[in-house]
Amino acid sequence: MPGDLTYLYAVAREPLPCPAGVGDTPVRTVTRAGLVAYVSSVPACHFGEEPLRRSLEDLDWLAETARAHHRVVDAVARATTTAPVRLVTVYEDDAQVAELLERRATAFTDVLTQVTGRREWGVKAYTTPPEPSAATSPGTRDTRSTQACAGSGGGAGQGGRPGTAYLHRRRASLRGREQARKQAVQRADHIHRALSALAAAGRRHRAQDPRLSGRDDIMLLNGAYLVDETRTEEFTALAEKLGGDGVEIRVTGPWAPYSFTVMEPA
Numbered sequence: 321m322p323g324d325l326t327y328l329y330a331v332a333r334e335p336l337p338c339p340a341g342v343g344d345t346p347v348r349t350v351t352r353a354g355l356v357a358y359v360s361s362v363p364a365c366h367f368g369e370e371p372l373r374r375s376l377e378d379l380d381w382l383a384e385t386a387r388a389h390h391r392v393v394d395a396v397a398r399a400t401t402t403a404p405v406r407l408v409t410v411y412e413d414d415a416q417v418a419e420l421l422e423r424r425a426t427a428f429t430d431v432l433t434q435v436t437g438r439r440e441w442g443v444k445a446y447t448t449p450p451e452p453s454a455a456t457s458p459g460t461r462d463t464r465s466t467q468a469c470a471g472s473g474g475g476a477g478q479g480g481r482p483g484t485a486y487l488h489r490r491r492a493s494l495r496g497r498e499q500a501r502k503q504a505v506q507r508a509d510h511i512h513r514a515l516s517a518l519a520a521a522g523r524r525h526r527a528q529d530p531r532l533s534g535r536d537d538i539m540l541l542n543g544a545y546l547v548d549e550t551r552t553e554e555f556t557a558l559a560e561k562l563g564g565d566g567v568e569i570r571v572t573g574p575w576a577p578y579s580f581t582v583m584e585p586a
Contacts, residue, residue, distance in 0.1 A: 324361040325368070326411045329392045330404045330576075331421070331428050332356050338395050342388040352418040353425035358396055359417055367410050376408070390576075397576035403431045404578050431581045438520055438546050439574035443559050444528075445511055445541035446568045447504060508540040511562045511569075518555055519545035523579045540567065544579035 327342055334356060338347040341360035350357040366375055375381050386407055393404045411417050421428065516522030527539040547555045556571055563569035 323364050325364050326350075326359050326414050326417055327362045327367065328405050328409045328411060328417055329358045329360075329389060330396050330402050331432070332358070332396055332400050332402045333432060334400055336396055336399050338392050340388070341392050342385055344388075347392055350414050350417045350421070352421040355421045355425060355428055357417050357421055358392060359414065360392075362410065367408070372408065372410070393576045393578075401432050401436045402576055403428060403435065403581040404576050405581075434520075435546065435577040435580060437550075438548050438577065439552075440577040440579055441519075441545050441547050441552075441555060441559075441571060441573035442575065443511070443515060443541065443543045443545060444539060444570045444572075445508060445543075445563070446535060446537045446570070447507075447540055447566050448537045504538070504540050507567060511541055511567075512543055514562060515543065515545050515555070515559060518551065518558055519547045521546040521580055525579070537568075546577055546580045547574075 329341065329347070333354065335349040335351070338358060341347045342362055343360075345360040345362065347358055347360045350359055365371055389407050393402065396402045397404070411420070512522060512524055523544045525542045525544060527542050530536060530539075545555065552574070559569050559571045
């Protein structure tokens with residue numbers, strides 16, 4: 321598959337110098353309809369439709385590509401209002417990108433207006449899973465029930481079977497876990513509502529797999545919030561205040577507004 325394709329990173333309103341992009345290739349701009357697209361050339365042998373399917377299964381390749389993508393987006397976002405596009409958005413050539421800018425000029429302009437003067441902050445909330453009770457283990461014997469059973473000739477009215485007490489404890493444990501789960505959901509909802517009320521917009525993402533987060537505890541909330549730059553201190557202070565009572569809050573940012581500029585050009 322000979323030739324190069326055009327990789328799109330982000331759209332803004334002004335051209336700016338950028339670091340190298342994917343594959344250490346120079347980043348250039350395509351201008352149309354008052355908008356500026358940041359692009360670079362990538363080889364069709366890796367980014368064509370069929371090769372790309374195979375490339376996306378290579379986690380090392382994907383991580384390297386993501387780092388290069390974010391490097392360009394963050395450089396632009398630090399200097400001007402920016403609308404990032406999804407990772408690995410590729411076009412046949414610069415002319416096709418220019419056509420995109422003209423065709424979707426209104427949508428891009430609306431997005432850029434929404435994020436002007438605002439940055440994205442990430443908030444994650446964690447809690448430690450409850451320790452399993454030894455009383456719920458099948459190997460734990462209730463000697464009082466056993467003795468009562470033996471003393472009464474096995475009558476259910478006195479002590480019941482030895483396993484009956486365990487079943488009762490097991491049911492109680494399950495009810496306790498369900499109650500803890502409901503409380504965790506309510507706590508996460510409360511945190512998200514409070515932060516969203518202060519932010520210009522809020523999004524809840526799916527909780528990260530522990531293998532990705534590097535933590536063994538439970539992620540209650542994986543939120544993203546678009547915050548006015550003038551309210552940054554107020555927002556971060558509120559996020560920290562919402563922690564405690566077994567809940568740890570982790571705030572990250574500011575980031576380019578990835579969660580609030582989702583443009584899905586064909």
